[in-house]
Amino acid sequence: MATYQLNINGQRKEVNVDPSTPLLWVLREDLKMTGTKFGCGISACGACTVHVGGVATRSCIVPVSHVGDRPIVTIEGIGQDSVGRAVQDSWVETDVVQCGYCQSGQIMAAVALLKHTPKPTDQNIDESMGGNICRCATYPRIREAIKNAAAELTKGGA
Amino acid sequence: MAITSKDSDLNRRGFLRVSFAAAGGLIVSLYLEPRFALAQEGVTQSQTPPARKDFPPAAFVNIRPDGKIVIEVNRLEFGQGVQTSLPMLLADEMDADWGSVIANLAPAADVYKDPMFGIQMVGGSGSIAHSFQQYRDLGAKTRAMLVAAAAERWNTSPDQCRTEASVVHGPGGRSATYAELASDAAKKPVPTNVRLKGPTEFKLIGKKVKRLDSRSKCDGTLKFGLDLDLPGMKVAVVAHPPVFGAKVKRVVDDEARRIEGVRDVFEIPLAKGTGVAVVADKFWPAKQARSRLKIEWDMTEVHPADSAELWTMYKELSQKPGNVAVAKGDASAGDKIPAANRIVAEYEFPFLAHSPMEPLNTTIRFDGDRAEVWAGSQFQTVDQMAVAEVLGLKPDQVTFHTEMAGGGFGRRAVADSHVQREAATIAKRLRGTPVKLVWTREDDVQGGYYRPMHFHRVEVGIGADGMPAAWRHIIVGQSITADTPFASFVVKNGVDSTATEGAADTHYNFPNHHVWAHHPKVNVPVLWWRSVGHTHTAFVMETLIDELAQRAKMDPIAYRRKLLKPEAKKLLGPLALLETATAGWRNRLPNGHALGISCHESFGTGVACAVDVSIENKRPRIHRATLAVDCGLAVNPLSVESQFQAGVGFGLIQLMAKGAITLKDGRVEQKNFDGYVPPYIVDAPIAVDVHIVPSTEAPSGCGEPPVPVISPAVVNALARLTGKRYRSLPLVSI
Numbered sequence: 095m096a097t098y099q100l101n102i103n104g105q106r107k108e109v110n111v112d113p114s115t116p117l118l119w120v121l122r123e124d125l126k127m128t129g130t131k132f133g134c135g136i137s138a139c140g141a142c143t144v145h146v147g148g149v150a151t152r153s154c155i156v157p158v159s160h161v162g163d164r165p166i167v168t169i170e171g172i173g174q175d176s177v178g179r180a181v182q183d184s185w186v187e188t189d190v191v192q193c194g195y196c197q198s199g200q201i202m203a204a205v206a207l208l209k210h211t212p213k214p215t216d217q218n219i220d221e222s223m224g225g226n227i228c229r230c231a232t233y234p235r236i237r238e239a240i241k242n243a244a245a246e247l248t249k250g251g252a
Numbered sequence: 253m254a255i256t257s258k259d260s261d262l263n264r265r266g267f268l269r270v271s272f273a274a275a276g277g278l279i280v281s282l283y284l285e286p287r288f289a290l291a292q293e294g295v296t297q298s299q300t301p302p303a304r305k306d307f308p309p310a311a312f313v314n315i316r317p318d319g320k321i322v323i324e325v326n327r328l329e330f331g332q333g334v335q336t337s338l339p340m341l342l343a344d345e346m347d348a349d350w351g352s353v354i355a356n357l358a359p360a361a362d363v364y365k366d367p368m369f370g371i372q373m374v375g376g377s378g379s380i381a382h383s384f385q386q387y388r389d390l391g392a393k394t395r396a397m398l399v400a401a402a403a404e405r406w407n408t409s410p411d412q413c414r415t416e417a418s419v420v421h422g423p424g425g426r427s428a429t430y431a432e433l434a435s436d437a438a439k440k441p442v443p444t445n446v447r448l449k450g451p452t453e454f455k456l457i458g459k460k461v462k463r464l465d466s467r468s469k470c471d472g473t474l475k476f477g478l479d480l481d482l483p484g485m486k487v488a489v490v491a492h493p494p495v496f497g498a499k500v501k502r503v504v505d506d507e508a509r510r511i512e513g514v515r516d517v518f519e520i521p522l523a524k525g526t527g528v529a530v531v532a533d534k535f536w537p538a539k540q541a542r543s544r545l546k547i548e549w550d551m552t553e554v555h556p557a558d559s560a561e562l563w564t565m566y567k568e569l570s571q572k573p574g575n576v577a578v579a580k581g582d583a584s585a586g587d588k589i590p591a592a593n594r595i596v597a598e599y600e601f602p603f604l605a606h607s608p609m610e611p612l613n614t615t616i617r618f619d620g621d622r623a624e625v626w627a628g629s630q631f632q633t634v635d636q637m638a639v640a641e642v643l644g645l646k647p648d649q650v651t652f653h654t655e656m657a658g659g660g661f662g663r664r665a666v667a668d669s670h671v672q673r674e675a676a677t678i679a680k681r682l683r684g685t686p687v688k689l690v691w692t693r694e695d696d697v698q699g700g701y702y703r704p705m706h707f708h709r710v711e712v713g714i715g716a717d718g719m720p721a722a723w724r725h726i727i728v729g730q731s732i733t734a735d736t737p738f739a740s741f742v743v744k745n746g747v748d749s750t751a752t753e754g755a756a757d758t759h760y761n762f763p764n765h766h767v768w769a770h771h772p773k774v775n776v777p778v779l780w781w782r783s784v785g786h787t788h789t790a791f792v793m794e795t796l797i798d799e800l801a802q803r804a805k806m807d808p809i810a811y812r813r814k815l816l817k818p819e820a821k822k823l824l825g826p827l828a829l830l831e832t833a834t835a836g837w838r839n840r841l842p843n844g845h846a847l848g849i850s851c852h853e854s855f856g857t858g859v860a861c862a863v864d865v866s867i868e869n870k871r872p873r874i875h876r877a878t879l880a881v882d883c884g885l886a887v888n889p890l891s892v893e894s895q896f897q898a899g900v901g902f903g904l905i906q907l908m909a910k911g912a913i914t915l916k917d918g919r920v921e922q923k924n925f926d927g928y929v930p931p932y933i934v935d936a937p938i939a940v941d942v943h944i945v946p947s948t949e950a951p952s953g954c955g956e957p958p959v960p961v962i963s964p965a966v967v968n969a970l971a972r973l974t975g976k977r978y979r980s981l982p983l984v985s986i
Contacts, residue, residue, distance in 0.1 A: 116536070135693060138925035189894060192659075220934045
């Protein structure tokens with residue numbers, strides 16, 4: 095067991111866990127932040143996607159000991175960010191979700207995409223969202239919601 | 253569509269019970285006698301309903317003092333949208349303010365049983381179809397009681413009152429909110445006969461209504477079963493046998509027990525064989541400990557299934573007729589047709605795992621004379637009974653909470669309740685301590701209960717007009733319902749209709765039509781997988797019909813319309829609509845693109861599908877899919893649209909290069925999403941447009957019908973690009 099100070103959604107959190115514990119399980123079980131989901135445990139589905147140091151990261155394979163002081167943002171905190179809020183709103187407006195279990199990860203991946211690529215093409219979307227599985231296969235509406243969010247965010251701007 | 257419910261089963265067999273909610277307000281409960289008691293405890297179809305027990309204080313509608321209207325949903329929500337669509341039905345008839353409606357997933361109780369199936373369940377795409385009248389009736393009766401209360405208060409007659417947005421308006425500008433009237437309304441008798449709205453009066457039904465659960469699924473606040481956290485709760489994982497049914501011979505657990513946080517390691521019986529449970533404070537130590545177990549397995553009593561051997565056996569079986577599913581006309585008619593006008597086609601379909609995104613899980617606390625269960629279950633009644641049996645309780649001693657589930661596709665509707673039995677076995681030992689059983693993705697991919705492998709052999713004799721004159725069809729695959737209480741409904745003359753549906757009941761007109769089935773016994777547990785038999789039968793039918801259309805040099809839509817029986821309205825309508833909807837692009841595709849067509853009816857819903865496909869990186873790229881659908885009245889067209897837009901993507905796992913579960917020497921060769929790979933965004937259609945045939949007929953299901961049409965449409969397009977016909981799935985190469 096070891097103690098880690100984590101910066102999550104702008105707050106300091108202290109946990110005492112085995113160093114091998116993946117960030118996903120620290121979030122879900124030690125910090126009771128269950129918005130980040132367990133899907134596969136091998137970084138193949140993206141349900142566990144969070145931002146670590148601004149980068150979309152599969153939290154199921156990142157040991158908590160590797161996080162350091164990089165800021166972590168999860169689905170619970172992404173709404174504080176203007177892009178994050180726009181993506182969440184667009185998801186609701188486009189009625190994307192079905193079972194909804196993968197959507198935390200989809201939204202975190204989409205926010206990372208739009209932060210780097212404000213006006214993504216279909217190919218940009220394929221590449222950035224290409225590692226997130228939705229078993230309901232809500233993909234057409236995910237694509238549409240990303241485009242709607244991009245339009246909303248760039249409205250009146252560049 | 254009936255606009256009154258005077259003849260419905262609800263009025264004849266059900267009654268309303270009204271009581272005050274604990275917090276004040278009105279609760280209206282409708283109790284139903286099941287049409288038939290589904291075989292429970294091994295008892296098959298019973299003529300007399302089971303004796304009525306004391307019902308829990310269950311309810312469908314609760315008008316709270318704050319004006320919120322809580323509507324109980326009698327089924328699992330796992331993506332299909334019933335948590336929104338069922339309350340829409342009730343709220344519309346009740347004239348409730350939709351903005352005040354809160355939907356709640358009901359726990360297991362007799363009152364929440366499916367009016368058709370007689371158990372509480374989701375299946376057969378029946379949620380809306382079976383509860384359409386039920387929920388409208390409940391809404392209309394609740395409204396009538398509120399109006400009666402208002403009329404009494406104002407000393408007027410009910411027909412002088414009207415309702416709108418949770419308010420009763422009376423003569424002289426008087427009005428009262430539903431919340432104000434709730435207590436008085438609860439004392440009113442429940443009307444036996446209420447008028448239901450006609451289609452022109454609907455305010456919600458037939459309108460595009462957004463999901464009630466979107467926001468909480470987008471901000472991380474919604475709790476799925478796996479997210480449950482109870483004080484003192486432990487987490488369990490189970491080491492399952494490497495071959496189905498094998499038993500633990502010896503286990504060395506010293507290393508596992510040394511992991512910090514591990515509380516217990518013990519052998520448990522499973523639905524098939526035995527396993528070793530590890531209980532820990534949290535998931536991670538439990539999983540770590542499981543990987544450190546050294547288990548020696550006893551395989552002496554289990555037959556190791558092997559895909560290669562099964563294909564050989566299935567192919568052999570397909571050379572001779574089996575149990576008769578259809579025998580129409582002359583079975584040897586095809587033999588009289590010249591060889592040049594005959595097609596012999598053989599198809600292979602592998603095992604498929606459902607792999608819902610939320611791994612399987614169940615939480616149970618056993619307190620000696622009571623138990624509490626939290627599970628995302630498609631089969632509350634069955635799972636509740638299984639838990640009770642393991643714990644030595646009666647079902648009514650088991651409180652069963654329905655948790656929101658992250659997908660399921662049939663995987664949470666298992667006749668042997670094996671996950672709940674595992675959890676109950678562990679909870680029994682932990683008496684007093686709640687325990688959450690978690691299946692990892694590896695447990696899920698390797699754990700069986702697959703869409704069964706199937707082999708089809710079809711011999712078609714083509715007439716001089718280019719239409720099929722003789723159709724001989726042999727289907728080989730495990731029976732899903734054999735050895736379950738469902739067999740008595742589903743298996744007739746040795747034919748399991750869940751294997752032949754979509755082929756035996758085809759709407760194509762074949763003058764000579766024969767279908768046989770073989771159901772070999774194989775040591776691999778199998779299960780219904782979204783759209784069940786249609787997953788393979790539609791592929792066979794629609795690829796062969798397409799080949800016939802191509803040979804006849806006919807348009808694929810025109811050929812189908814010509815071959816369909818005139819009474820196949822649920823396909824003819826969508827095909828006509830598809831023709832119009834695709835007029836702008838169907839015959840103007842860029843070079844390197846091709847059109848693929850299919851149509852199929854399942855669960856009472858007819859679907860026609862057109863896709864625009866090219867080949868990119870040696871894989872099909874689906875630029876567009878257009879779907880035309882006849883599902884009767886579309887209760888929530890937005891939900892219908894989303895089921896179809898996404899459901900076709902779900903179906904595409906059949907075409908993924910790694911879309912197969914295979915066995916070698918009894919062991920499943922895939923472990924996780926790296927070996928069994930579902931469609932990603934790049935594999936799904938870029939855009940899907942859905943066109944709904946206008947209808948006022950009773951609604952039919954939309955959960956499963958999207959799945960069967962997509963794979964045949966895509967390979968039909970590929971056939972036009974490559975000149976090859978694709979009959980073995982998965983689609984390893986093009």
